[in-house]
Amino acid sequence: MRLYNSQLSGNCWKARQILAHRGIDYERVELDVFDRSDRPEILGGKNPALRVPTLELDDGECLAESNAILWYLADGSEYLPDAPLSRARVLQWMFFEQYELEPAIATARFLIALMDAKEQHLDQLEPKWRAGNRALGFLESHLATGREWLVGDAYSAADISIYAYTHVAEEGEFDLSQYPSVETWVDRVTAVPGHVAMSD
Amino acid sequence: MRLYNSQLSGNCWKARQILAHRGIDYERVELDVFDRSDRPEILGGKNPALRVPTLELDDGECLAESNAILWYLADGSEYLPDAPLSRARVLQWMFFEQYELEPAIATARFLIALMDAKEQHLDQLEPKWRAGNRALGFLESHLATGREWLVGDAYSAADISIYAYTHVAEEGEFDLSQYPSVETWVDRVTAVPGHVAMSD
Numbered sequence: 001m002r003l004y005n006s007q008l009s010g011n012c013w014k015a016r017q018i019l020a021h022r023g024i025d026y027e028r029v030e031l032d033v034f035d036r037s038d039r040p041e042i043l044g045g046k047n048p049a050l051r052v053p054t055l056e057l058d059d060g061e062c063l064a065e066s067n068a069i070l071w072y073l074a075d076g077s078e079y080l081p082d083a084p085l086s087r088a089r090v091l092q093w094m095f096f097e098q099y100e101l102e103p104a105i106a107t108a109r110f111l112i113a114l115m116d117a118k119e120q121h122l123d124q125l126e127p128k129w130r131a132g133n134r135a136l137g138f139l140e141s142h143l144a145t146g147r148e149w150l151v152g153d154a155y156s157a158a159d160i161s162i163y164a165y166t167h168v169a170e171e172g173e174f175d176l177s178q179y180p181s182v183e184t185w186v187d188r189v190t191a192v193p194g195h196v197a198m199s200d
Numbered sequence: 201m202r203l204y205n206s207q208l209s210g211n212c213w214k215a216r217q218i219l220a221h222r223g224i225d226y227e228r229v230e231l232d233v234f235d236r237s238d239r240p241e242i243l244g245g246k247n248p249a250l251r252v253p254t255l256e257l258d259d260g261e262c263l264a265e266s267n268a269i270l271w272y273l274a275d276g277s278e279y280l281p282d283a284p285l286s287r288a289r290v291l292q293w294m295f296f297e298q299y300e301l302e303p304a305i306a307t308a309r310f311l312i313a314l315m316d317a318k319e320q321h322l323d324q325l326e327p328k329w330r331a332g333n334r335a336l337g338f339l340e341s342h343l344a345t346g347r348e349w350l351v352g353d354a355y356s357a358a359d360i361s362i363y364a365y366t367h368v369a370e371e372g373e374f375d376l377s378q379y380p381s382v383e384t385w386v387d388r389v390t391a392v393p394g395h396v397a398m399s400d
Contacts, residue, residue, distance in 0.1 A: 084272060095298055096249060144222060
């Protein structure tokens, strides 16, 4: 398999994490997160949205969207539950991630930690901080009931999806100490056997 | 089953459409799209994000996120393909919908057609129009290759998901005639047996 990757992207980390868990060998093609001018040439015909991660299978078929890739590689393994309602709950968290959490935290992190452009973008950051804190609050309320994992009683693709940007939220100037159950859960996910770091 | 619903919401339409296709009887609890003050009381404990649609199953278990609900109700039926890669491609379109298409088109439609507040929000609408047109362009490029349906050769949950806001894009002042393959596909989905209208 070939992964079109940006090492700094939490979305790409999801794919790298499940590929590591499954012990799948793959080639990485590194794309720049700043200069996107080569994307039509490299990703055209592979992903209509020209984004990473994009996964190219051994037969040349391609799959896009980080959570669809994560689902595809987790399905049939211990990283995705079997019961239909539990599977739908994994998807619920994945859609929550792409709608509520990622657009807020990833954007704040990009502007502050990757672009070093906080002061120029304060007007854009304010609504991202509000939205991200609301999403982290939802997550806290779910985990504060004593759950160890997001769905059922086992680590799953839902945890991988939500961890991707939550564990780097402080790079977007979110204060995770306000969300103690989230903070404990982040440490729990980091300690899972086979965990890979963003830099790996 | 009980559906926490807003009749004007394309996200809720997805749930109503698959419930109709599957012939499932359900109760609707209508929530206001403008006044959201009663949501903690009604949706608290059912959906951490306090959004509609939320589906309450006969045993009281709840499921949130429109595309997770759509997936759950389509799984095992003709509305979801069997092959793992095809299933992941349905998810790819659902994530594309929640990340690229819905935030742009639904917001523009809300401000213009539901709030009647276009002039006051032109600064917010400009980036939504740009993002929505980019998403419609991606969709056009996918469908312009001669495909009848988004995934494989059959109508699926992917078509239901993308149709929800695409078929009302003109209410957000998007010009669908610029996307002729999308326009033809919208008509094709509308003609599917068992189709329900947004008002149904």
